[in-house]
Amino acid sequence: MAEPVSEEMLNIPLERISLNPLQPRKHFDESKIIELSKSIENQGVIQPLVVRVHPELSGHYQLVAGERRLRALKMLDYQEIPVLIRNIKDHDLLETALLENIQRENLTPMEEARSYQNLLREHGYTQDKLAERIGKDRTTISNLIRLLQLPESIQNDVELGRMTSGHARALVSLPSEDLQLLLRKQLLQQEWSVRETEKRVRQILGKLPQAGIKKSLDGSSEEKKQMLLNLEEDLQRQLGTRVGIRHSGKKGEIRIHYQNLDEFDRLYSLLKSR
CATH class of the missing domain: 3.90.1530.10 (Conserved hypothetical protein from pyrococcus furiosus pfu- 392566-001, ParB domain)
Known part of the structure; x- marks a missing residue:
């Protein structure tokens, strides 16, 4: 601090x-x-x-x-x-x-996101350093900053309380602004919960060509970093726990964190059933 x-x-x-x-x-x-x-x-x-x-x-x-x-x-x-x-x-x-x-x-979540972005830019902090200074988890900071990638209309929705940051985090996983705006319209009209919005996003992502992931991981360092953050967040939503992905060259590792044995049992059962 x-x-x-x-x-x-x-x-x-x-x-x-x-x-x-x-x-x-x-x-x-x-x-x-x-x-x-x-x-x-x-x-x-x-x-x-x-x-x-x-x-x-x-x-x-x-x-x-x-x-x-x-x-x-x-x-x-x-x-x-x-x-x-x-x-x-x-x-x-x-x-x-x-x-x-x-x-x-x-x-508001958007005010917080803009403040984090300003601190990163003005002070030259890394996200890890910023998290340490303000006492926040790095993933929380990263997820909020990602909301700034959304179209202005969706950012305004969050700002004015028409949707939550949870809805927006689901939408930011979609690969195009057109898809984000399409689902925005549907979720506002039909008053989807965050869980329902996440479900609809997963359905759309499941129908998209998976070559996009490989291409992004083989791309520029910034593109690869963003894709890894997207993948981490998607896995965290599905598993309900913190997930870390490390990728280097053609290989890497996925780390799934658990707080106690009960959570380990839950994750084991969840992964085994898939």
Whole structure:
């Protein structure tokens, strides 16, 4: 995680706080803001906003975390508010804001995915290094970032709650945008569950020529990496456990993980029956 930072608690004029330009959260539910403002009106500000000294404006501050509370306080015409001032460098601003939002489960899956992608790009992290720094499983990060490959309409569906990230993860396994949009239309119209969507995706993939897998594994390193991630996720969905695939040249190995003997028995029975 980001390096430890010094902190100071103060009351400062609300007008001196500017928004975080790297705020991971882009979508705010107005009804939730109104609900929060009523809570603050009754109970006061229980948790201070997190800010840092503005890097360019003397005497001003930049929000790090707490934009929902800031919006609610503006509704209530607060003039001065309690804040926690942290000494956060530009380099750590996005990471700190992301962690604050993740810990409060404030981000949509797409906001989280874009934040991870930005951290990978801006900091030069590998997915393994990013997972270590923010305390998330690498597979979770990888699966979310893959959602950014989907058409914008499907990303918007996830953003607005018309479908879950589970639906979207199933659709991203399809090899073309046309197929993804076709199934999107069907799942929204017929209100498929995630399980039903996964089933339909497997049916489609089962009818496609399997030469595509061999071609991808023989292709560029990026193409091979993406295909291995797709195959890992497909096996994980079918087996209900973590799966790792290592491929080199024409050979490789598949590792199936289990937590205890009961899970081993379940996996053994499942594989034996196929």
